[in-house]
Amino acid sequence: MITKTRCLKSMLASKELDFIMEAHNPISARIAQESGFKALWASGLTISASLGLSDRNEATWTQVLDIVELMADHTSIPILMDGDTGYGNFNTVRRLTRKMCSKDIAGLCIEDKVFPKLNSFLGENQQMASIEEFCGKIRAAKDSALDDNFCIVARIEAFICGKGIGEAIKRASAYHEAGADAVLIHSKKNNPSEIFEFTNEWAERCPVVIVPTKYFNTPTPLFREANISCVVWANHSLRASINAIKDITNEIRKKQSVASIESKIATLNDVFKLTNEFEVQEAEKLYLPSFDTV
Amino acid sequence: MITKTRCLKSMLASKELDFIMEAHNPISARIAQESGFKALWASGLTISASLGLSDRNEATWTQVLDIVELMADHTSIPILMDGDTGYGNFNTVRRLTRKMCSKDIAGLCIEDKVFPKLNSFLGENQQMASIEEFCGKIRAAKDSALDDNFCIVARIEAFICGKGIGEAIKRASAYHEAGADAVLIHSKKNNPSEIFEFTNEWAERCPVVIVPTKYFNTPTPLFREANISCVVWANHSLRASINAIKDITNEIRKKQSVASIESKIATLNDVFKLTNEFEVQEAEKLYLPSFDTV
């Protein structure tokens, strides 16, 4: 059977460069799927932000998971969930992993910082987890997954925390050995120098995932040359929606009317299509007696 | 003290035409507040849709309320919550009302159809609640509110269900008498004829709220002339976000790059501002010892 976990696993393992699109709720997830993306990034930053919460684990993992569950219900492509630092210790990671498996979420990405996490683009000298402790989390996640194809992506914050290539490679090796299906190497530079330094040195020992939020100008062919496995567009869907909501809201506010904006926004029919309204209408014919007979 | 309930109550009572903007999550709520709106509409349709669910009470009221609570936490203007049919009977309405009060949500709008509801723009011959039962809900809500200024808006679906002006006025009178702070008269026509027929006949016996989703082209001065109290722009924020997410997602998909769209979307700094990130950074100085000393 082609499961979501299997899809994500082969996407990570394949030699081709693949792309994973951020979503922060079920409707943005469905839109990403319909536009042709083959996998989704359930972003800690954007899910928190949509809830009005800062990217510091203000939302608990059960709150985040409730949303990612609905995202998985509403799509058929795999979701890689941004699990921040794993929300605690190895035991929290085990619980999270098991619940993710039963909710058909295909993979978990955890990062080697301490709980509660801080966004990687904020704050200097963030504190890293010990390698031994983080490897314990990776092994605990692998051992507790209900599905052998459930993927663990180990995110390395060495560059983010001001460490060099030595620390990054040392951690990547340990995480790979502990069972990670891929490593995610992160950088807050606005150029890909750290990333390519890493991929050179790493030499494809296991798949590499990147998040080019800051070095967005880097031409994609360079990622292919560097043998990157997957690129995560990690927050662009939410950021697009913010600007659109700002613009429309300001225009409505000023004009005291929606007449001029009606043609610029999705129709109600679009909304109904994205929420399976018409499927329910068909089901009514099967299951609901006509009002006359009730 | 100027509470949110008091603000909503005076907005409903005032002779001026006011505008209430839809929001479906805390971030869209904050954007609407920052653009100058004085009140928010927590829409059943758009909150459900953002969760990937159809507008048929697929989301339970506790799921919806969890989101509206976060919206109220993240804004300082009153929220009028779209409570559909009240999610059951008078007793469900009492529980909903009490929980809304403790979550600082300023008002509840309930409509005179049966649970589970169906979107007003779908389906012919929808079934109406009995007047007596619906008045019981209104009285139950008023009596159980923890705050005297908590507002009940009674939404009349007579036109939606194919009834005429007689039924609409009869219901409006009963609901007003039962204690509703305002009536919301709804129409699915693409012109305001039903609305103005109602306002003429009603003659300001209590404040009137409208939702011009279908008759969006009607010039706003006509609403003023008709002595409408409030206009609800009921779904435009979500609809704006859908188109924006579609456009950006498609562009990223095709170009396999975010370089060209970076300037079109909100910055990460915008995201951080909208989620109080910088307030937490200030608080760190007060409450968090430096990493060195930990």
Next chain:
Amino acid sequence: MITKTRCLKSMLASKELDFIMEAHNPISARIAQESGFKALWASGLTISASLGLSDRNEATWTQVLDIVELMADHTSIPILMDGDTGYGNFNTVRRLTRKMCSKDIAGLCIEDKVFPKLNSFLGENQQMASIEEFCGKIRAAKDSALDDNFCIVARIEAFICGKGIGEAIKRASAYHEAGADAVLIHSKKNNPSEIFEFTNEWAERCPVVIVPTKYFNTPTPLFREANISCVVWANHSLRASINAIKDITNEIRKKQSVASIESKIATLNDVFKLTNEFEVQEAEKLYLPSFDTV
């Protein structure tokens, strides 16, 4: 594979009389399993009551399901969930069914009254659902289950609502034909006359489940003779806990001391055993580096 759904299905189908024990939270569920019961009844009444809510659907189905999910996580025997009237229409039943399947809950029992339900032992002249509408719910549940062995038990409230044997049999036939795996015939008499009238007439057309809360004095061999499939002890675990908590609480209150009650209550070690504490301690050795090295 021996799944929970398969276990429940064969328990319903078997010629032997089986017993299903009520639980209202994960710890009472685990205790029932450890005492040897082969299946659990997740009772609407007792789950609501433990939450301080009346048995009138004051708790939403998502609130109830959150608890039943934890019960399923914490046990290995099948759970038959009391789904009241299905919390709405056919569409609500579909959503509930799908979510139950993904949470490894083995079967759903729905009853033919209207939402919000009222406890069967309260109120005269309760209103029944139309047969056609209720059959639509049964078919919708069967069609939407993710697992063919997921069980639907159709609960007949004809006797509860003051109807006679004719109505009960008519409904049982319709529900059986619509796909129910078993019917549950309920009675509020303090003797089993209605039940045996039904089983005589029904003549094993499909398995019959009963809930002898009011006719508790009936000797169990009589149920066997009547070819009952399963007996549900529907609320006894909660009722036992209430008396025990009352007694101990009163004693502590009066004596201003716990010295005299220590030997009457479970030890902390019992609590730790019932919550897998010692499993986590073993796991620590595998996954958690010693504190010295952190």
Next chain:
Amino acid sequence: MITKTRCLKSMLASKELDFIMEAHNPISARIAQESGFKALWASGLTISASLGLSDRNEATWTQVLDIVELMADHTSIPILMDGDTGYGNFNTVRRLTRKMCSKDIAGLCIEDKVFPKLNSFLGENQQMASIEEFCGKIRAAKDSALDDNFCIVARIEAFICGKGIGEAIKRASAYHEAGADAVLIHSKKNNPSEIFEFTNEWAERCPVVIVPTKYFNTPTPLFREANISCVVWANHSLRASINAIKDITNEIRKKQSVASIESKIATLNDVFKLTNEFEVQEAEKLYLPSFDTV
């Protein structure tokens, strides 16, 4: 107005010895109130255990708070919530505090260990939080409370973690200075020697709370002599329910009948009384039209 926070505050401040009873769900909370207790302890251990989870923060704070909210809804006496280590850093404590205030929970107890916590009676050499960091949490809680009378109880785990009286007093002083309304001194000895060593040395600089789970045999007058402010009976209600459920479940299992146990357990009427069923029946007369007219 006599608020719950005010009640708790004066109970802590008063010279009389008071008693706080554990509850793990709304029904046990109501029973404790009805037996005459003046305050409740929402225990992390017993709430987790009732959910089938170990006392290691397997339940997130939002899951725990959902239950404590229902406990507060269902009682009129103050609740002191066991907040473990505060579920993260100062910022998590701020969010928790604010949400508790809006849910009418009167006070928060936090302990000076690291997240995720481990039960105080398990494991040697548990790790303590730094004093400076823990004081930051106390100040953050006090500053963010929406009500000046919201109480913060600082729990000192020095004895639990193998430290001596010096460390305990040093921490108590720091926490008192940081704004704690009371300190809770904990001990896992089966005699009160550590407790009395502390109270002697502390000399009533601020109110002292104790949890005599292990030294349960100590006569209560000795606590009065030691000028203890409050005794928390921290887990006895759950432990009573476990034994009762075990006994009844085993008896039903063996006898295949409930006939012999009916008189030993609470009646259905008791259940209905504890869940406000009869209040809803009264309300029906006010708000629900008779079935005939619907």
